[in-house]
Structure formats: C-alpha cells, structure tokens
C-alpha cells in the first residue's frame with residue numbers, strides 16, 4: 001500500500017508524489033492511500049486566521065472531489081503528522097501492508113523538522129519514504145552560482161535559472177484504484193470573515209486558461225494598475241496551497257514579463273531555504289539593530305483597518321481586509337508606509353499581512369517586506385521613500401481603485417483626493433495620521449546614522 005501525503009499541493013495534476021505512487025502501485029498491484037493531515041502546529045499559528053484555515057479546508061474538500069472523480073477518495077485526519085501516519089500504518093497493516101510513503105518536498109524550517117520526524121518513524125516501520133520536487137520549477141538549492149552557493153540577487157538568480165533544464169510535468173492520472181475500506185474522516189467547516197474565491201484545481205486551471213488568453217498579452221502594460229480589475233492573474237493564493245502547479249503556470253506562460261514575475265516564487269523560496277534566519281532577522285546584516293519603532297496599538301489599527309488618511313494606503317488595506325488579496329503595487333505602498341513613514345518594525349507588518357492574505361507565505365512575504373523596508377539582500381535604497389500621494393496619481397489616475405474601496409471619497413474630486421485637500425474629510429474620511437514630508441526625513445536620517453554606525457561595527 002502506497003501512502004500519498006498532500007501538504008501544500010492540493011491537486012492531482014502535476015503532482016509528482018501522486019504520479020509516482022500511482023505508477024508504482026499499478027505495476028505491483030498495490031493500493032493507494034491519499035491523505036491530508038491538519039497539523040495543529042500549523043493550524044494553531046497566529047497567522048493561520050479563520051480565512052486562511054477555511055481556504056485550506058475548502059480546497060481540501062475540493063481535492064477529495066478530484067480523487068472521487070478518479071475513482072479513489074481522500075483521507076483527512078487531524079494531529080501531529082508522524083503520529084497520524086503511524087496510526088494509519090497500524091490500521092492499514094490489519095488488512096494490507098503499508099510499504100511506501102510519498103510526498104512533495106517543503107522547505108520551511110518547521111517542514112524540514114516535521115518531515116525528518118516522519119521519515120524516522122516510517123523507516124522504523126520498514127516503509128520506503130520517497131520525496132519529490134514539485135512546487136518549484138527549480139527547487140531551493142538547485143540554482144547555484146559557480147562557487148556552488150545560492151544567489152542573493154534576483155537578476156543573477158534568473159540569469160542562471162533560465163539556463164537550467166526544466167522539469168518533466170505530470171498530468172492527472174486517468175483512473176485510480178478505489179480506496180481500501182477505511183474511515184475517510186470529516187473535513188470541518190470554519191466560518192470566516194470574507195467570501196472566498198472558488199475552490200479547487202478545476203477553478204485554478206480555468207483561471208490559468210483565462211489569464212493566458214488576452215490578459216497575459218497586455219500584462220506588461222497593465223500589471224502596475226490596481227484600478228484595472230483582473231489585470232493580474234490572482235493566482236498567488238492558488239500557488240501557495242498548490243491547487244495550481246506553479247511549474248505548470250511557468251511552463252504554459254508565453255510572455256517574457258509574466259514568466260519573469262513567476263520566477264520570484266522560486267527565488268524567495270531559495271533565499272529562505274539558504275537563510276532560514278531571514279524569517280525573523282534582516283537578511284542584510286547592516287540593518288540588524290535598526291531602531292524600528294514598536295508603534296502604538298492605535299497607529300497599527302489605523303493602518304490595518306485602512307484609516308491612515310492616505311487614500312491609496314487605505315484603499316489597499318480595505319481591499320485586503322475585504323477580499324484576502326491586494327494588488328502588488330499597493331502592497332508595496334502599504335509596506336513602505338508602515339516600515340518607512342511609520343517606521344514600525346517590518347516584522348509586525350509582515351505578520352499582519354500574512355494573516356490577512358490568502359496567499360500569505362512566509363518566504364514570499366518576508367522577502368517582499370524586507371525588499372520594501374530596505375533591509376533585505378539587494379533591496380531598495382534607504383533614500384527611496386515613496387510619496388503615497390504621487391503614487392496614487394500614477395497607479396490610479398482616475399481614482400477608480402480609491403473610490404471602489406473608500407466610499408467616503410466617492411463624491412470628492414480626483415484632484416482634491418490626490419492633493420489630500422480638506423474636502424476629503426467632507427464625507428467622514430480620516431484626517432492624515434502623519435505628515436509624510438517629516439516622516440520621510442525621519443527615516444532617511446535614522447537610516448544614515450544607523451548604517452554609518454553599523455558599517456563601522458562590522459568592519460571593526
């Protein structure tokens with residue numbers, strides 16, 4: 001009996017663990033036991049908010065449907081993975097013998113520890129444990145420079161990345177053996193505060209097909225415009241739980257620009273794998289010890305709830321609160337406002353984002369937050385502090401995005417919105433919580449002082 005353990009690849013297409021298990025089982029006449037384990041160590045984390053739990057569980061339900069269509073079914077259990085799998089083998093052995101465990105590799109520090117424990121338990125039982133590449137076109141540890149080290153600069157990473165041979169992709173199996181008689185387990189319902197997008201791999205593949213039509217062709221011109229609905233693929237929250245294979249998207253992409261953007265997925269995973277401490281610490285050592293502010297509860301609440309008094313920032317945070325998604329350009333503006341204008345520790349903003357984003361992913365989110373804050377490897381220069389008003393005018397020239405998310409501003413003239421004139425307050429919209437001219441200077445001065453001190457210390 002072959003166990004297939006799904007973790008962050010809730011799909012049957014391009015699922016190497018399923019593909020290889022099904023092939024081996026067909027050859028030897030063995031059966032398959034696909035399983036998803038709800039791990040309390042992950043589900044109990046602060047960033048696993050009800051919306052992210054519900055998103056995972058509903059997509060698990062959809063994966064069960066995918067398996068049923070193929071003639072099998074999906075087991076769902078809750079508990080520590082090594083214990084759940086141990087019990088599953090114990091149960092299975094009463095009728096048949098579990099011989100193999102298959103899964104696709106994950107790279108976070110916790111995943112590595114968890115998988116090590118599972119491997120040990122399973123091997124003690126005599127199972128063969130087989131892990132596979134599957135969530136990245138090129139896995140962490142694969143794209144290396146001539147000294148055999150991982151890249152810290154995206155451009156160099158990508159130059160090497162394009163030269164490497166691309167992996168073989170796998171279609172969904174046409175049919176699977178039926179699941180041996182066993183309790184499949186209930187998938188619980190979690191109520192959440194947003195309407196979730198449609199679930200499952202079918203919806204994800206349809207969205208990919210739709211995007212590869214007209215939207216991808218004009219993406220290089222439209223991708224920076226949050227006012228244009230559906231100008232980007234909105235596939236990020238399907239990649240991070242794997243209802244869509246990121247490898248398949250990269251394989252089917254036809255334009256340079258979209259392929260280029262997709263490569264960030266591999267890059268940030270590679271950085272986090274090489275530097276696990278970057279989850280908590282500035283990757284650029286000269287930034288460690290920077291005097292980030294802690295921020296008051298009220299300040300953080302105003303930012304989180306879209307009440308800063310800066311329209312683009314507030315529209316972005318309200319979009320995020322209401323949908324679990326935010327346009328990339330606005331994410332940059334909101335993170336810049338938090339880490340540079342408010343000068344609050346990027347770790348706090350990163351955590352808030354991770355809990356609200358359906359695509360919340362440690363490696364991607366940390367990598368981007370550090371880039372915006374300026375403390376990552378190869379990040380923005382400290383003196384490039386965005387002006388959220390100038391940015392609104394270029395990103396959202398007709399103020400359509402702003403008016404979509406801030407009803408208080410719907411009757412205000414666009415020029416007044418971009419100038420933040422007093423009429424923006426007529427409909428009850430918040431007064432600006434800070435003066436960006438002053439906060440820009442504060443950040444630049446603090447950076448200069450800190451970097452001079454820090455460089456001296458590192459050189460000493």
Ligand SMILES: Cc1cc2nc3c(=O)[nH]c(=O)nc-3n(C[C@H](O)[C@H](O)[C@H](O)COP(=O)(O)OP(=O)(O)OC[C@H]3O[C@@H](n4cnc5c(N)ncnc54)[C@H](O)[C@@H]3O)c2cc1C
Pocket residue numbers: 223232233234235236237239240261262263264265268326327328329331332335353354357359360361362364365366368369372
């Ligand atoms: C502060 C901040 C936090 C972010 N947090 C996350 C996160 O937690 N999870 C996440 O997946 N992305 C994150 N991003 C990256 C990016 O904003 C989203 O991936 C993108 O907006 C998702 O929209 P899309 O799927 O329509 O992207 P598209 O524009 O259609 O791009 C296709 C895919 O390319 C990848 N991609 C594009 N840009 C980036 C980028 N800058 N970094 C990493 N991947 C990228 C994503 O997988 C995306 O789905 C963050 C960006 C910023 C500035």
